[in-house]
Amino acid sequence: MRFHEVKWDSDEERSLFLEEATELLNALEQGALDTPPPLDAMFRAAHTLKGSGGMLGLTEWVERAHHLEDAMDRRGRPDWRWTPQLQQLVLDTVDALRAELEGRAVAVEKPLVWWELEWSPQCAMPGVRAYQAWQVIHDLAPGTVSDPPLERLSDWTGTVSRLGIPSTLSEEAVRAALMMVDDLANAKALDVVDVSDAQSAGEVSPDGGDTAKGVTSPERREATIRIGAETLERILEGLGELLLDHGQLDHLWGSQADPTTKGVLDHLRRRALDLQDLTLRARMLPLDTLFKQYPRAVHDIARKLNKKIRLETSGGETELDRLVMDRLHEPLLHLLRNACDHGIEDPGTRTRAGKPETGTIRLSAEASQGHVHVRIVDDGRGIDWGRLRDKAVRQGWLSADEAQRATEDQLSELLFRPGVSTAEQITDLSGRGVGLDVVRAFLDEIHGTITVESQPGQGTTFHLELPMTMAIMTALIVEAGPWTVGLPILTVERIEEAAQAALGSALGRPAVPDQEAPLPVYPLAALLDATVSHEDHYVVRVKDGRTQAALAVDEVRGQQEVVVKPVAGLTMTPWLSGVALLGDGRLALMVDVRRLVPTAIGERERVHDDPVLRAGSNQMELLVFQLSDGQRYGINVYKTREVLPGADVTEVPGQHPWLDGFLRLRGQTVPVVSLHRALGLPQPETAGVIVITEFNHTVQAFPVDQVERMVRVSWDQVEPLPAVLDAADADHRRFTGLIDHAELGPIQLIDFEQILAQVAPPAYPAPDQVGVPSMGGQMIWLADDSRVARQQVEKALEPLGVTVRSFGDGQELWAAVESGEPLPQLFVLDVEMPQLDGYTLTQKLKHDPRTASFPVLLHTSLSGHWHADRAQQVEADAIVTKFDPARLARTAAGLLLPHPTEAERYVPAFAGAK
Numbered sequence: 001m002r003f004h005e006v007k008w009d010s011d012e013e014r015s016l017f018l019e020e021a022t023e024l025l026n027a028l029e030q031g032a033l034d035t036p037p038p039l040d041a042m043f044r045a046a047h048t049l050k051g052s053g054g055m056l057g058l059t060e061w062v063e064r065a066h067h068l069e070d071a072m073d074r075r076g077r078p079d080w081r082w083t084p085q086l087q088q089l090v091l092d093t094v095d096a097l098r099a100e101l102e103g104r105a106v107a108v109e110k111p112l113v114w115w116e117l118e119w120s121p122q123c124a125m126p127g128v129r130a131y132q133a134w135q136v137i138h139d140l141a142p143g144t145v146s147d148p149p150l151e152r153l154s155d156w157t158g159t160v161s162r163l164g165i166p167s168t169l170s171e172e173a174v175r176a177a178l179m180m181v182d183d184l185a186n187a188k189a190l191d192v193v194d195v196s197d198a199q200s201a202g203e204v205s206p207d208g209g210d211t212a213k214g215v216t217s218p219e220r221r222e223a224t225i226r227i228g229a230e231t232l233e234r235i236l237e238g239l240g241e242l243l244l245d246h247g248q249l250d251h252l253w254g255s256q257a258d259p260t261t262k263g264v265l266d267h268l269r270r271r272a273l274d275l276q277d278l279t280l281r282a283r284m285l286p287l288d289t290l291f292k293q294y295p296r297a298v299h300d301i302a303r304k305l306n307k308k309i310r311l312e313t314s315g316g317e318t319e320l321d322r323l324v325m326d327r328l329h330e331p332l333l334h335l336l337r338n339a340c341d342h343g344i345e346d347p348g349t350r351t352r353a354g355k356p357e358t359g360t361i362r363l364s365a366e367a368s369q370g371h372v373h374v375r376i377v378d379d380g381r382g383i384d385w386g387r388l389r390d391k392a393v394r395q396g397w398l399s400a401d402e403a404q405r406a407t408e409d410q411l412s413e414l415l416f417r418p419g420v421s422t423a424e425q426i427t428d429l430s431g432r433g434v435g436l437d438v439v440r441a442f443l444d445e446i447h448g449t450i451t452v453e454s455q456p457g458q459g460t461t462f463h464l465e466l467p468m469t470m471a472i473m474t475a476l477i478v479e480a481g482p483w484t485v486g487l488p489i490l491t492v493e494r495i496e497e498a499a500q501a502a503l504g505s506a507l508g509r510p511a512v513p514d515q516e517a518p519l520p521v522y523p524l525a526a527l528l529d530a531t532v533s534h535e536d537h538y539v540v541r542v543k544d545g546r547t548q549a550a551l552a553v554d555e556v557r558g559q560q561e562v563v564v565k566p567v568a569g570l571t572m573t574p575w576l577s578g579v580a581l582l583g584d585g586r587l588a589l590m591v592d593v594r595r596l597v598p599t600a601i602g603e604r605e606r607v608h609d610d611p612v613l614r615a616g617s618n619q620m621e622l623l624v625f626q627l628s629d630g631q632r633y634g635i636n637v638y639k640t641r642e643v644l645p646g647a648d649v650t651e652v653p654g655q656h657p658w659l660d661g662f663l664r665l666r667g668q669t670v671p672v673v674s675l676h677r678a679l680g681l682p683q684p685e686t687a688g689v690i691v692i693t694e695f696n697h698t699v700q701a702f703p704v705d706q707v708e709r710m711v712r713v714s715w716d717q718v719e720p721l722p723a724v725l726d727a728a729d730a731d732h733r734r735f736t737g738l739i740d741h742a743e744l745g746p747i748q749l750i751d752f753e754q755i756l757a758q759v760a761p762p763a764y765p766a767p768d769q770v771g772v773p774s775m776g777g778q779m780i781w782l783a784d785d786s787r788v789a790r791q792q793v794e795k796a797l798e799p800l801g802v803t804v805r806s807f808g809d810g811q812e813l814w815a816a817v818e819s820g821e822p823l824p825q826l827f828v829l830d831v832e833m834p835q836l837d838g839y840t841l842t843q844k845l846k847h848d849p850r851t852a853s854f855p856v857l858l859h860t861s862l863s864g865h866w867h868a869d870r871a872q873q874v875e876a877d878a879i880v881t882k883f884d885p886a887r888l889a890r891t892a893a894g895l896l897l898p899h900p901t902e903a904e905r906y907v908p909a910f911a912g913a914k
Helices: 011-033 039-056 059-072 084-106 126-140 150-155 171-178 195-200 218-223 229-256 259-282 294-305 329-343 347-352 385-394 400-405 408-414 436-446 524-528 593-606 752-759 787-796 810-818 838-846 865-873 885-896 900-906 908-912
Strands: 111-119 145-147 160-166 184-194 284-286 309-314 319-321 359-368 371-378 449-455 459-467 472-480 483-488 492-497 504-506 509-512 519-523 538-544 547-553 555-563 576-581 587-591 619-626 632-636 640-645 659-665 668-673 689-695 698-704 706-714 735-741 745-750 779-783 803-807 826-829 856-860 878-881
Touching: 011 039, 011 084, 011 294, 039 059, 039 084, 059 084, 084 294, 111 126, 111 171, 126 145, 126 150, 126 160, 126 171, 126 659, 126 668, 171 184, 229 259, 229 555, 259 284, 294 309, 294 329, 329 359, 329 371, 329 436, 329 459, 385 400, 385 408, 408 449, 436 449, 436 459, 472 524, 472 538, 472 547, 472 587, 483 524, 483 538, 483 555, 509 547, 519 524, 524 547, 538 555, 538 593, 547 593, 555 576, 619 745, 659 698, 668 752, 689 706, 689 752, 698 752, 706 735, 752 787, 779 787, 779 810, 787 803, 787 885, 803 810, 810 826, 810 838, 826 838, 826 885, 838 856, 838 865, 856 885, 878 885
Parallel strands: 309 359, 483 587, 519 547, 632 745, 668 698, 779 803, 779 826, 826 856, 856 878
Antiparallel strands: 111 160, 111 184, 145 160, 284 319, 359 371, 371 459, 449 459, 472 483, 472 555, 492 538, 504 509, 509 519, 538 547, 576 587, 619 632, 619 706, 640 689, 659 668, 689 698, 735 745
């Protein structure tokens, strides 16, 4: 008998069995990963599992548990030893018995929570997205049902679908899983419906109407109270508004309030702060909820690498905002995988170095001054700084002299560039230079930091500093020119009147004395905009991590608790962590000191010193791979996330002919696109590897036969593909160019954007949906090496009524500038182009007197903070990630409008793009 066939006498009996079995399986798994393992407790757990399954008649269950019990029975076996093989038997048995338990949800009648999913109007494949949503939830809660049914999703084109999800899955888990699905505009829980009653009635009423007889009773609903993160967020917002109301009353009445009124106001504020603190605590979770997932992951990675690795965790009781924690799993897994693969040596190498065979990785957490510090420490080989210096010189990132003078802190920053790796060979796990840039991108989004310390031969430490919560901040409110600014109070060291601050000078800049060296003084208003006037009556000394400076401000308004609201879309202002409405009705810009000071001091000038960004560098890093025809193909490393061995792929009814299906990747559903079918090549005879990519706002997978290596090439090496190698019909060409590499020979560059456009054509909004005035009579010059991309951009800009002139690459556009032709009002440039790439072309346009005053919009499939930084450094006016037609049209309109205030009206994010 199988588990789903058991006839239970009561729900209580079933629940008790599940609870006991889950605890025993967890104990077995944890015991197998402990050193030394608690053998007696594990033997008892296996024995109990066997007996419990036997009472229910679970034959296969009993066989597995009995086999494990026999393997762990040490009685009368003096030569018995705990071995890696026995450890793996325990883990495999745990996996098998858990799978048996998870299968029970399909047949067990239990209440479902119905969720309504609203899909974006621009979603090109609503049926596929609805299937993905069902799959990500079904993986967590078997028994999840879809409305429309799965068999109808292949041709479904609606905008609202529903999922019936077993009530055992928490709202937080549902929302976290659904975040992995693209094009989902909104998701909300409706009501709880009993499956058996709903099915017997012949229909299900997700909104709790009379057609569903099985709506849970009030008693049952009171027995289990679940408060979702969204509900807590609304409560927190309400309390924040209450505190704002208090601030406004206090500001209006001031000293005129009588003692009774003053007392009531003070009491109101204290109670609101208490409730706010309680709500914040409800949003906090212990990090152990994450940490407990990693011992098994490290064990599996070590087994695959034939290494011996032990993971030690501490500080799991440290609490972190669940909104931060929900997104922390992937970066931590990247770092742990990196430590296992790059850091810890194989047993033989460790023995020769005088180290224990078993390497140790320590994952720890601690809270300090409003931040959570997470450290990943390994005792492995450490970072080879010499190899990193050599690579920086070979790739053109640094000159030989710059590399020799670079400190380890400066070199460690190179590790977070896409495409950087010091690994000697590529493996299935890492070595391709993808991963650490993902960690940095996550930390940038939450305004955290990461630092690296490493001693060759001794090990490496990655130190992550995370905000404990992103909702509430105690800020010092100051005035700087026309702006009201909030500085995190934890970064403020001292406030002085400028007249008494002992101002001197250092290196030609105002400075104040400090313990070690003079501290430079920067007018805060000038950092935000060098053109505004300011008075600078006070000096505020700030220190955030390794960033230390003195900021001159006009006025200091005092300390205040504020609710920080994030501002979406301001990729060109990384120093802005959000905005806050103050009690007197003013809007304060909340500043991230670590990003403001370096950006203002160095980043705006660094473009002239950074070898990667110098005009004419025109470089890119390619990941070279082969397909079934034996030819070499390339993809920009910036578009790759990782390379995996084969994975289970699930087909979807009615999927596009070029789709193999979908795979699950750490909680995310990823479409698998066949390059073989797209390029008309024979299917491979043997399994290869899968390249996971991220561009155009989406993640997708491409199976390839073999990955060779990374090479650095210049865009001016890229030549158009000979017609004999490409499709005769330009609309069906699949390549953007050809590189004749000195060592590898011909490398063909695939037009991935055109392939994706065939699989999922973009949706274009109607002219009245763009919401911008007609720009008739204005000219835009567009440069993009992809014919499909040019057609998409031209169609997206149609609602503006502009004239678009297209060029096949950056060199063609620059030649038109050089020829003296009438110039356009706006340049729209792709980044990846042969002959002359978008970054280099932007620099040329911005430093040529003929074109310096015209705005430049970079339109690229590359996403992430690094590309936004580069766009800012080359002085682009805006950057838009492909392909969002409405956003592209609105951003172009904002750049064409004559006055900034008009631009802000139509393009809210434009205000921050300098």
